[in-house]
Amino acid sequence: MKLKDQSLFREAALVSGEWVQANADHHIAVDNPATGEIIGHVPKLGAAETRAAIESARIAQKDWAARTAKERGVVLRKWFELMMENKEDLGKILTLEQGKPLAEAMGEITYGASFIEWFAEEGRRINGDIIPGHQPDKRIMVMKQPIGVVAAITPWNFPNAMITRKAGPAFAAGCAMVLKPASQTPFSAIAIAILAERAGIPKGLFSVITGSAREIGGEMTANPTVRKLTFTGSTEVGAELYRQSAPTIKKLGLELGGNAPFIVFDDADLDAAVEGAIIAKFRNNGQTCVCANRIYVQDGVYDAFAEKLAGAVGKLVTGNGFDEGVILGPLIDRAALEKVEEHVADALGKGARTVTGGKRLSIGNTFYEPTVLADVTAEMAVAREETFGPVAPLFKFKDEADVIRQANDTEFGLASYFYAKDMARVFRVAEALEYGMVGVNTGLISTAEAPFGGVKLSGLGREGSSYGIEEFLELKYVCLGGVA
Ligand SMILES: NC(=O)C1=CN([C@@H]2O[C@H](COP(=O)(O)OP(=O)(O)OC[C@H]3O[C@@H](n4cnc5c(N)ncnc54)[C@H](OP(=O)(O)O)[C@@H]3O)[C@@H](O)[C@H]2O)C=CC1
Numbered sequence: 001m002k003l004k005d006q007s008l009f010r011e012a013a014l015v016s017g018e019w020v021q022a023n024a025d026h027h028i029a030v031d032n033p034a035t036g037e038i039i040g041h042v043p044k045l046g047a048a049e050t051r052a053a054i055e056s057a058r059i060a061q062k063d064w065a066a067r068t069a070k071e072r073g074v075v076l077r078k079w080f081e082l083m084m085e086n087k088e089d090l091g092k093i094l095t096l097e098q099g100k101p102l103a104e105a106m107g108e109i110t111y112g113a114s115f116i117e118w119f120a121e122e123g124r125r126i127n128g129d130i131i132p133g134h135q136p137d138k139r140i141m142v143m144k145q146p147i148g149v150v151a152a153i154t155p156w157n158f159p160n161a162m163i164t165r166k167a168g169p170a171f172a173a174g175c176a177m178v179l180k181p182a183s184q185t186p187f188s189a190i191a192i193a194i195l196a197e198r199a200g201i202p203k204g205l206f207s208v209i210t211g212s213a214r215e216i217g218g219e220m221t222a223n224p225t226v227r228k229l230t231f232t233g234s235t236e237v238g239a240e241l242y243r244q245s246a247p248t249i250k251k252l253g254l255e256l257g258g259n260a261p262f263i264v265f266d267d268a269d270l271d272a273a274v275e276g277a278i279i280a281k282f283r284n285n286g287q288t289c290v291c292a293n294r295i296y297v298q299d300g301v302y303d304a305f306a307e308k309l310a311g312a313v314g315k316l317v318t319g320n321g322f323d324e325g326v327i328l329g330p331l332i333d334r335a336a337l338e339k340v341e342e343h344v345a346d347a348l349g350k351g352a353r354t355v356t357g358g359k360r361l362s363i364g365n366t367f368y369e370p371t372v373l374a375d376v377t378a379e380m381a382v383a384r385e386e387t388f389g390p391v392a393p394l395f396k397f398k399d400e401a402d403v404i405r406q407a408n409d410t411e412f413g414l415a416s417y418f419y420a421k422d423m424a425r426v427f428r429v430a431e432a433l434e435y436g437m438v439g440v441n442t443g444l445i446s447t448a449e450a451p452f453g454g455v456k457l458s459g460l461g462r463e464g465s466s467y468g469i470e471e472f473l474e475l476k477y478v479c480l481g482g483v484a
């Protein structure tokens, strides 16, 4: 792959400020999901390297926290600028290892960099409180201090933005970070670590450890120096990390699975709803935790919406992310494709019908047609499990009470969406949906300015917005006596 700056593609991990190269007998191969070809190798590291990185982070964090918020902000701003200057190279690396079309990958770089831009400034707004004393000579102070060493574990579906959404607030707050990126997409993490060094992030403050998830995660969760673990990925792994972190009582940030409802009421603007459904369902080829996993359409507009949606879906071109005009790339691997096939077969076997798509594509081992299924019911797997692929299942509903019941009938609670015009209905439905996030007349809600996160099995805490930096701070109450 041709880059303007070839040094951004590095087959090495960053441990305690030193680059550890991959070697032939102890490495992990990384492939291009579109072609299956091996694009490079990263070192297969484990507990020992993680322990060393945590110790270096502990040391480096003291000086970093002693800098002013503005001094930290200047370094973060430089990091943001370097990401944007190298957007094309970072996008190419991302498409090569994750598969999303280059334009979408470059969009992720801009989205990811926006968290560094946002938190470069937020560090200067970490204010405390002075509270009137409870006795004449007492004064009560509340100060906020960085939590210290943070461990982060991130997924393959947004190999840039899921890292910066954690690193931005962590570094702005004065913390250090030891990161384990997904083994399928490590090169995006390595590239932004190279830029972090160039921006002036001090040695040892930021490590990127590639290798055995269980070993690295085991050290991160057991090591008492790690005071916060922030994880984005599946609910199953999130729950395991929660269990592993209990003995050392760490602060946790968990951004987990979803099962988003997308509701179209009969007073919706159908063309706008179709546009929103395309974004909410097919962004990243359906491989996002906030994707519309269930599409509920009111009886009166069901057939019209299904026809419009199928028409729009039929125009989506699937292929290699580097090819001109491609809108949907491959799924991340063969297992992901097989899960999509299982969900479609289960639905069809239980009475659903295919409106468009419904088959794997012969252009490679991980490509599936963008698909719309109709007559879908709650008994089907797509109603209860996250498909994580390009399948839009259409459910019918009678009225508001019916669809609220159906939409809330899941143990997940991350994102939800609905299209309606009546303002009273907008308030009633937004308040009734049991989710951390609600998109009203829009299918795209993710932005650095807003608090991203879920409830129930979708996780703990929020990322982004002014709320996002609180996750990396500890409150300290100081009681001043003798102030006579
Ligand atoms: N709420 C959100 O914002 C998001 C949620 N998700 C959810 O994650 C799932 C898909 O993403 P996926 O990456 O497959 O999720 P996984 O949970 O399998 O992996 C996420 C990360 O966790 C690591 N990991 C896996 N097992 C362990 C372990 N035992 N100890 C420590 N680390 C571990 C993985 O490492 P390795 O790669 O080496 O296996 C990877 O870095 C979906 O359910 C999706 O909804 C995904 C993205 C965002």
Ligand SMILES: O=C(O)[C@H](O)CS(=O)(=O)O
Residues within 6 Å of the ligand: 155, 157, 158, 161, 162, 232, 287, 288, 289, 290, 446, 452
């Ligand atoms: O990993 C994900 O799915 C992201 O959290 C979704 S988003 O923030 O890029 O919308």
